[in-house]
Amino acid sequence: MEWRGDGDDAMRLLMDELDQADNMSVSREGEGCRITVKSDSGTGSMLFYEVMPGVILTYNDFHMAECYSGFSRSSDYLSVNHCREGRLEQLMPGGTYSYTSAGDLKLDDISHHAGNYVFPVEHYHGISIGFDVAACSDGVREALGNQAPDVSELRRRFCRGGSPYVLHDFTEAEEVFAGLYHVRPAIRRPFARLRALELLLLLSQLEYDESCHAVEYFTCAQVQKVKEARRIMVADLMSIHTVGELAACVGMPTTAFKACFKGVFGLPPYAYLRSYRMERAAALLRSGKLSVAAIGAQVGYDSPSKFTAAFKAVMGLTPTSYRRGQ
Template identity: 30%
Template sequence: MDIIYYYPDDVKRNINEDNSITYILSNNTGEGFVKQYNVFSGIEIFYHSMHLEKCDYDKIPIKDTIEINFCTEGRIESELNDRKYIYIGKGDLSIFELFHEAINSTFPLNHYHGISILINIPKANISLNNIAKSMDLPNINLYKIRNNLKNDNSQIRFIIRNAKEINHIFEELNSAPKELLEYYFKLKVLEIILFLSKIDGKSIFDTPKYYYKNQVNTIKNIKEFLTENISKNYTIKELSSIFNISESSLKECFKDVYGTTIYSFTRSYRMDLAAKLLSTTNDTILDIALKSGYKSPGKFSSNFKTEFNLLPSDYRKIKKQNNQK
């Protein structure tokens, strides 16, 4: 395989029957799998299935290589080479130049599913034009496409939120029949190249929001504080005062890092905690409500039913029945 991107030698990997490579990434935060396919010389596709908080390996900087990321589920945090942070969530598309931009990635929600496409300009320009010539098609100029993607600072930092213009391509890559996968790869990559040829990096689809390390660390500390004190209720004003951050910055930055508001995050975390306690303990419904931050058992039961379509008592009964099978 003509590999243009790979993980360090100490990363466990399997070579599959179809010549793809599966990388297995694991650490104390969880486990992740990355499956790599070669499409054309200089073009590769990666399927990411991450159930961990962070990856221990930095991206390998490769000259003249564009990285396209599409998030199908979860959230990814990218640290750029100027120590700024940027986030994409479900349905978002990002485009970076690998040599100059993204250094490493973490996963704020502890899971991420997505597709990446790496295009090495010199190699891919030759292979794509050989194909174009054989089909009597016009030449493809990847160098021109790359230049058009650059912004006024000569950087490729592109984000399209809720990328409806292109998400059908990635949906089809996710659902392609196994026996036709090789052909889907080739067709869909050519579609993406066509899409890129119509983009002008100076015509911004969405101005990326950048955050600095101290801002990100503050937000992550707030999230940890909330989960460690989930039985208590804190207002935005109180959190702002405790962590010395303005209320507007707190709300905006938290939503960009975790993809949801503080209220929604806390409510979801409480429901997940309650479900876990109902499944694994004999605590009373009242005790679980209190541990989950609800003073009113009635409100707890109502919110739980909205989340799981079951009352807490019924949820516990079903879980116990399933465990006995």
């Protein structure tokens, strides 16, 4: 698809640089552009808007286990990514893996963007705001005058050595992104323009903190082992395995296994299994084909009352109330 925007130079470059695979489709959607990706594991989409010259807003929504991205940038770039739900696994230089989880704000220069992306809990929702340094700098200075941050300096400050810079509790930035999730499409571009400028101002006030580069990394061997343990856990929901048994089964020390499992999936093994059971139960309740007792049995509960209590503790409703609300 050839992008023909109304002066949207950065959007046109984005489309030119995307490596469109056979499982990818591109379509115009109002003032934006949507890329849809399909695979055997599910679907995902990215909705792009150029909100001002050189600044691109992206809504990321994935319900799949993994996807490939061929996107890379040859120019200087600053990408600010907010994760609202789910988890994102990224292979880093040196063969280690890093993870982005709900509430994280990740800054990087996307120099290592191209490659395979894995969603360990099979969904990911978030927003990215990308700044092409050369293309956006004049517009930022025009909008903010003497208070305009130097985008190139921000990139140098936070994007060091190609590793991501992750902020876990940046409340002001959370508020910036919160509005973008709910803004009406009719005013999305001008609203996002203001939020992008606000984000730059907030970042300009942050001092560099080396600990924000100290993202927890795991080796390929460790990640593959805990993924095998997860496969064992969910293959038969009636079977209960202790953490020690799972660790021994995949050949890891228990302490290292627990740390790596939580790093990959965001929860300790037992908490993850309970969450998985309840998500599976919720899907079965929405289908409306089985009784509550039968669903409880399918997700590993031999007692309907225990299943009801566990479901309510996680989902906030009893199974019957949840089904009625669908």
